[in-house]
Amino acid sequence: MRKKHLLIYAHYYIPDVASTGQIIKELAEGMLDQFYITVICVVPSYGGVIEEEYKTKRFYFENIHGVEVIRIRVPEFTKADKVSRVKNIVSYFFGAMNATIKVKNVDYVFSISQPPVLGGLLGVWGKWTRHAKFIYNIQDFNPEQILAVNYSRSKVLTGSMLAFDKFSCRCSDLIITVGRDLVDTVNKRFQNKRVPKTVMINNWIDEKEIYPLEKDHEKVLEFKKKYHLENKFILMYSGNLGLYYDLENILKVIEIFGASTKTATGKEVCFVFVGAGTVQHRLEQYVKEHHMDNVIFIPYQKKEDLIYSLNAADVHWVVNAKGIKGVSCPSKYYGVAAIASPVLGVLEKGSEIRTIIEETESGLVVDPEDYETIKNHIQWFIDHADSKELIEMGYRGREYLIEHLTRDLSIQKYKEEILRL
Secondary structure, three states, X not given: OOOEEEEEEOXXXXXXXXXXXXXXXXXXXXXXXXXXXEEXXXXXXXXXXXXXXXXXXXXXXXXXXXXXXXXXXXOXXXXXXHHHHHHHHHHHHHHHHHHHOOOOXXXXXXXXXXXXXXXXXXXXXXXXXXXXXXXXXXXXXXXXXXXXXXXXXXXXXXXXXXHHHHHHHHHOOEEEEOOHHHHHHHHHHOOOOOOOOEEEOOOOOOOOOOOOOOOOOHHHHHHHHHOOOOOEEEEEEEOOOOHHHOHHXXXXXXXXXXXXXXXXXXXXXXXXXXXOOOOHHHHHHHHHHOOOOOEEEEOOOOHHXXXXXXXXXXXXXXXXXXXXXXXXXXXXXXXHHHXXXXXXXXXXXXXXXXXXXXXXXXXXXXXXXXXXXXXXXXXXXXXXXXXXXXXXXXXXXXXXXXXXXXXXXXXHHHHHHHHOO
């Protein structure tokens, strides 16, 4: 039997640091034993800036670890500027449509739900033009995500977005979501009538690349020294500083724990944000104006250095804003579990990651916008700093990940589901 060809539409792909880009990279490389794979994506530009080497041609053709990659040139953008972001996204959409004809012998098209709505429509385009089976991988639901944070109040816009994305769902041969609560959203969209075939497969982290390190590991100490974090008790948020996490209000809770806050063992308590995003400037401005000297912002780390920054923390935040249940699933949890860190989860009841944390007892969880309980949970972690209880909490999360949420297990499920079509 001939090896079949799978075409993947992915807005971002390595070396971009977008979490979906990393997931797609590992998925593509992990399925090369069953498929010839081509990825259509933008030139490296997750931060908005494009290197000179990617500014001269319309398309760039690369082979990365056996995966054929077609990159689309797009205009630069600023994350805080909606107009520039729209131009960037639309350029990718039409560029990807044109790039589709450059791929031969397509048996399956696989598209993720990024960019919002357009990702699904690209999958429909690929299905129709290449007469292929269409797998729609929904990482986030839109316009539900937009509505949850009031990013747009235009009923015409959000109504149109929902109609188009339901159309993409109907056209798909298979929908793959990343959480049990997201499967529920598919059912609700179609009011449990003529629901497209849907399965759930968890996202993952490569547990062979991200794992626990000793606190005195040379590279972990080097990271701490670089950002003046030596001998501190660190509560870390690592990931996108975007609209969907209620970080501005959480920061106001953090303000209660001033620079003089210490653990029972005498360590200063420090709150660290690693990443970048739409609300970063507002967070930094608030910290500056309120003289929050124990709050530190650190840029995204290179993929090869992520293990060191994650292991530098004593506790990790995993948060979503209210209304995100069934809409999005914070993949940052998998990295946190992989390094055996206890979790402070601000997540809605019934959401995929909160359910895992509760089932494994690997952290403390609280509903979004319950700021009093968030404060109490922070205090609990401070009171239990460096305790055996905290260490065991983190390792329960890792043990569950190794048994149920490894990269190989999830990728095998992807291969089996696609080949059943």
